[in-house]
Amino acid sequence: MARKKKTRYVCQECGYDSLQWLGKCPGCGSWNTMVEEIVPEETQGAGKGGVRLGLSDAQKPQPIAEVETRDLPRFTTGSPELDRVLGGGVIPGSMVLIVGDPGVGKSSLTLEACAQVARQGKTVLYVTGEESTRQVRMRADRLDALADTLLVVSETNLETIEAHIENTHPALLVIDSIQTMLRPDIASAPGSVSQVRECACTLLRIAKTHGIAAFLIGHVTKEGSLAGPRVLEHIVDTVLYFEGERNAEYRVLRAVKNRFGSTNELGLFEMREAGLVDVPDASKLFLSEREADSGTVIIPTVEGTRPLLVELQALVAPTPYVPPRRTSDAVDIKRIQLLLAVLEKRVHLQIGACDVYVKVAGGIRIDEPAADLGICVAMASSFAGRLLRPKTIVFGEVGLSGEVRAVSQAELRVHEAKRLGFRHVVLPRKNYEQIADGVSGITLYGAATIGEALKLAMPREERG
Known part of the structure; x- marks a missing residue:
């Protein structure tokens, strides 16, 4: 008599499972x-049924003080920006998940990295489940990503892919994409x-067993999050989000999880006809088309260990409509509303009835508190129609009572501004007291309140 197969109902968004169908997922x-x-069907493991497992010395528990801590070997991808986000390069046996919108350049980024690794004399296996090998070759011709040890195969069956890995012994494996992979069992x-989770676990086992660095390319949902079960992010060692509008010139690579490095690093790329090009000096690039005008402020942000000067623009205009508009694709709208309330309450600017638009040049998104003061100064400058002091940068966190709070890495921000030729810095009073003696060649203005910061950034004798 044939055994009845067991079934369950699994949520395709979060992986929650139930014995019966539910209209709404509880997870x-x-x-x-x-x-x-x-x-x-589960098979009985070697450790079940009273069978004693034999453990080698390497598998036995040991005191944490005796665990080896030597640096893990890494190899470069040929892209300084990608290496920076990964923590200094690729570690053999690690698994990296690269996620991004369709057309943002995930396949181009990984194919260029594959070619660079192959030119170092290493074998690279590129597995595509969405395209034919001819399509990959056409992209490689456009990107100049041809190398003798770069192998490509179009396959979705994981058992066949595992056989290819056993035969080729690659140093780097790329799966494009994980959502197309299939385990026949x-x-x-x-x-x-089930497929995404089990395929990822199988690939992780292969990578760890053979010391292969694996790159998985993943899809995103319409909300911008990783498609498929959230458990996938827990399986891999590193999760990278590749961001940027399809028609925009620049792309941003961020690490949201990294077991071998910092999650605060950021990589910048420029999309050209011949592919993605690293942007080593992004501050100079973002400021190259800058023109002095009211509502324009330069703010220094820090991504990991990298200071970045960006141009923030605000447009404040009266409107007869209620409620007024608050629009920005670079700063959280709730944050703008909070800072507008502080300006109206603490500085008595009648700005609440105006439309407010905030933009950051280059499409960079800003989410650190150090940008608060720059946003306030930009909105006040546009509202009053006044220019800032020439060659001035502004940074600091703004509290609800109107105080300007200190931020981290203030000296790093000031030195980046000095390198690019700025002469004045408006910063929190506490940061001013900490770094004033160690900085020369640039004038610092410490502000304790937002009203004081506005007077220092827009002195009346330099009215626009």
Whole structure:
């Protein structure tokens, strides 16, 4: 008599499973995402049923003080920006997940990295599940990414891919994309929770066992988050988000998880006809088209260890409509509303009834508190129609009572401004007291309140 197959219902958004179908997932609250999947039969492991496992000395628990801590070997991808975000290069045996919108350049970035690694004499295996090998070759011709040890195969069956890995012994493996991979022993469609999770676990085992660095390319949902189960982010060692509008000139690579480096680093790329090009001096590039005008402020942000000067623009205009508009694709709208309330309450600017538009040149998104003071100064400058002091940068955190609070890495921000030819800095009073003696060649103005900062940034004798 044939054994009846066990089934369960799994949410395709978060991976929550249930014995019965539910209209709304209890895990993530999504509707109509529960899909029936067949549960694979469990096999009894070697450690079950009273069988004693033999452990080698390397597998036995040991005191933490005796664990080796030597630096992990790394090899470069040929891209300083990608190496920076990864923490200094690629570690053999690590698994990196690269996520981004369709057309943002994920495949181009990884193919260029594959070619650079192959030119170092290492074998690279590029597995594509979405394109043919001819399409990959056409892209490689355009990117000048041809190398003798760069191998490409179009395959989705994970068992076949594992056989290719055993035969080629690559140093770097690229899977494009993880949502197209299929394990034949799992009775569900490619891209489902079970397939994505089990394929990722299998690839992780292969990478760790053979010391292969693996890059997985993943899709995103319409909300911009990783498509598929959230458990995928926990399986891999590093998660990189590749951001940027399809028609925009610049791309930003951010690490949201990194077991071998910092998650605060940022990589910048310029999209050209011949592919992605590293942008080593982004501050100079973002400021190259700058023109002095009211509502324009230069603010220094810090991403990891990298200072970055960006141009922030604000446009404040009266409007007869209620409620007034607050629009920005670079700064959180709730943050703008909070800073507008501080300006109206503490500085008595009648700015609440105006439309407010905030933009950052180059498409960079700003989310650190050090930009608060720059945003306030830009909005006040546009509202009053006054220019800032020439060659001035502004930074600091703004509190609800109107005080300007100190921020981290103030000296690093000041030195970057000095390198690019700025002569004046408006910064929090506490930061001024900490670094004033160690900085020369640039004038510092310490502000304790937002009203004081506005007077220092826009002195009346330099009215526009």
